[in-house]
Amino acid sequence: MKTICLYFQIHQIFHLKRYRFFDIGTDHYYYDDYANETKLSDTVERSYKPAIDTLIEMVKSSNGAFKVAISLSGVAMELLEMHAPCVIDKLKELGKTGCCEFLAETYSNGLSSLIDEQSFREEVQHQCRKTKQLFGQAPTVFRNTGLIYSDEIGSTIADMGFKGVLTEGAKHILGWKSPHYVYHCNQAPELKILFRDYKLSDDISLRFSNHEWSEYPLFADKYISWIDSLPKEEKVINIFMPLDAIGIAQPLSSNILEFLKALPGCASEKGITFSTPSEIISKSKSISPIEVLYPISWLDEERDISAWLGNGLQREAFNKLYSLSERVRLCHDKRIKQDWDYLQACHNFRFMSTKHTGLGIDRDSYDSAYEAFSNYMNVLADFINRVNSLYPEDLDNEELNSLLTTIKNQGDEIETLRKKIDMLELSKVNKETTATNTTKEKKEKKEKKEKKETKEKKTKKVAKKE
Numbered sequence: 001m002k003t004i005c006l007y008f009q010i011h012q013i014f015h016l017k018r019y020r021f022f023d024i025g026t027d028h029y030y031y032d033d034y035a036n037e038t039k040l041s042d043t044v045e046r047s048y049k050p051a052i053d054t055l056i057e058m059v060k061s062s063n064g065a066f067k068v069a070i071s072l073s074g075v076a077m078e079l080l081e082m083h084a085p086c087v088i089d090k091l092k093e094l095g096k097t098g099c100c101e102f103l104a105e106t107y108s109n110g111l112s113s114l115i116d117e118q119s120f121r122e123e124v125q126h127q128c129r130k131t132k133q134l135f136g137q138a139p140t141v142f143r144n145t146g147l148i149y150s151d152e153i154g155s156t157i158a159d160m161g162f163k164g165v166l167t168e169g170a171k172h173i174l175g176w177k178s179p180h181y182v183y184h185c186n187q188a189p190e191l192k193i194l195f196r197d198y199k200l201s202d203d204i205s206l207r208f209s210n211h212e213w214s215e216y217p218l219f220a221d222k223y224i225s226w227i228d229s230l231p232k233e234e235k236v237i238n239i240f241m242p243l244d245a246i247g248i249a250q251p252l253s254s255n256i257l258e259f260l261k262a263l264p265g266c267a268s269e270k271g272i273t274f275s276t277p278s279e280i281i282s283k284s285k286s287i288s289p290i291e292v293l294y295p296i297s298w299l300d301e302e303r304d305i306s307a308w309l310g311n312g313l314q315r316e317a318f319n320k321l322y323s324l325s326e327r328v329r330l331c332h333d334k335r336i337k338q339d340w341d342y343l344q345a346c347h348n349f350r351f352m353s354t355k356h357t358g359l360g361i362d363r364d365s366y367d368s369a370y371e372a373f374s375n376y377m378n379v380l381a382d383f384i385n386r387v388n389s390l391y392p393e394d395l396d397n398e399e400l401n402s403l404l405t406t407i408k409n410q411g412d413e414i415e416t417l418r419k420k421i422d423m424l425e426l427s428k429v430n431k432e433t434t435a436t437n438t439t440k441e442k443k444e445k446k447e448k449k450e451k452k453e454t455k456e457k458k459t460k461k462v463a464k465k466e
Contacts, residue, residue: 048087069103111346141278147166182281
C-alpha cells in the first residue's frame with residue numbers, strides 16, 4: 001500500500017535594518033522591527049492561518065486518516081510568539097489531533113552543520129527544547145536547513161539520537177534509484193533517510209497556479225492518479241515544501257486550499273494513505289545505504305549549497321561569522337546569544353547570491369548582492385567588537401581551550417546535579433504517595449472497624465430485647 005508523507009516547514013527571519021559604517025560601535029540593535037512585524041503579519045494572514053485551518057479541517061473530515069509533519073525554526077517560533085500567537089495556538093490545536101508530527105531542525109535555520117559541529121548540536125538541542133515546550137512533542141526525526149545533508153552530517157544527526165532525516169531526492173545522488181523507498185546513512189546505518197520527490201513537491205509549491213504549465217489546471221484526482229500509477233513496489237511518496245508556498249507562492253485565489261482538501265478523499269479511493277515520517281521510519285525497512293560525500297539541498301537546479309556559499313562575498317561573511325563560534329559559546333550575555341541566532345539565518349547569505357536562476361532571487365530590501373553583503377558586514381563588525389570586548393581576539397588557543405574545558409566540566413556537573421534533583425524529586429513524590437496511601441489504608445481500616453463495632457453493638461441490643 002502506498003503512503004504519502006506530507007511535510008511543511010515554517011521559518012521567518014529577523015530582517016536587518018540599514019546599518020551604516022558609522023553605526024558600528026554606537027548602535028547595537030540591528031533589526032528592522034517594522035519589517036519584521038508587517039512581513040510576518042502579511043504571511044500569517046495570506047498563508048499560515050488559512051493553511052493550518054485547512055490542515056485541521058483535513059484531519060477532522062478524514063477522521064484522522066490524513067496526517068502531516070511540520071517543523072519550525074526556533075527564530076520563527078520567537079517571532080510568532082511576539083507578533084502572531086494565534087498561529088502557535090492553531091499549531092497546538094493541530095498537534096492535539098494526534099495526526100501532526102513536529103520535527104527537529106536548527107534553531108536559527110542556519111548553516112552551522114557545514115562548518116561547526118558543536119554549534120550545530122547546540123542549536124538543534126535548543127530548537128528541540130522549544131518545540132517540546134510549545135507543542136509537547138520531543139522530535140525524533142530531523143530536517144536540516146534547506147534539507148542540507150551529507151554522510152558526515154548524517155553521522156552527527158544519528159549520534160544525537162535521531163531515528164530519521166529528511167533530505168532532497170537529488171538526481172545526481174540517487175541516479176537510477178527512486179526516492180520512493182526508505183534508505184539509510186552510509187556512515188550510520190541506524191539513521192533512515194526519506195528523500196523528497198522534487199517533481200511532485202514542486203508541482204504544488206512552484207507550478208500549481210502557472211497557466212503556462214502543461215498540466216494546468218491541476219486537480220486532486222489527477223495528482224493522486226500520478227502517485228497511484230507509480231510501480232507497486234514504490235510505496236513511500238515524500239512531498240516536502242515550505243508552508244508559505246500555500247497562499248504566497250501559490251495564491252489562495254488559485255484554489256490551492258480546495259486542492260489540498262480534496263487530496264485525502266481522492267487518496268482513499270485509490271487505497272493510498274497518509275503517514276508521518278516517524279511512522280514510515282518505524283514500519284519500513286531500508287533497502288540500501290546512500291553515499292552523499294558532498295552536501296545536497298533542495299535549492300535551485302544544482303541541489304547543492306551554492307545558493308548560500310557560491311561566491312566570495314558569501315564565503316567571506318560566512319567564515320567571518322563562524323570564526324566567533326567558540327567565543328560565543330563562552331559567553332553568557334543573552335543579547336549576544338540572541339544576535340548570534342539571528343545572524344546565522346541562511347537568508348542573510350542567500351541575499352548575497354549572484355547566481356542566475358530561472359526563479360529569480362529574493363533580496364529582501366536590498367538592491368544587489370553587494371548591498372546585502374555590505375550591510376551584513378557592518379552589522380557583523382559591531383557584533384565582533386562586542387564579542388571581542390568580552391573575549392579578546394588575541395586570547396591564545398591554550399587559554400581559550402582552558403576556558404572551554406572549564407565550561408564543559410561545569411556543564412557536566414550541572415547536568416549531574418540536575419539528574420540528582422530529578423531523582424530526589426521522584427523519591428519525594430514516591431514517599432508522599434506511599435504516605436498518602438498508608439494514611440488512606442489506616443483510615444479505611446479504622447472506618448471498617450468502627451462499622452463492625454457499631455454493627456456488633458446493634459446485634460447485642462437486639463439479642464437482649466429478645
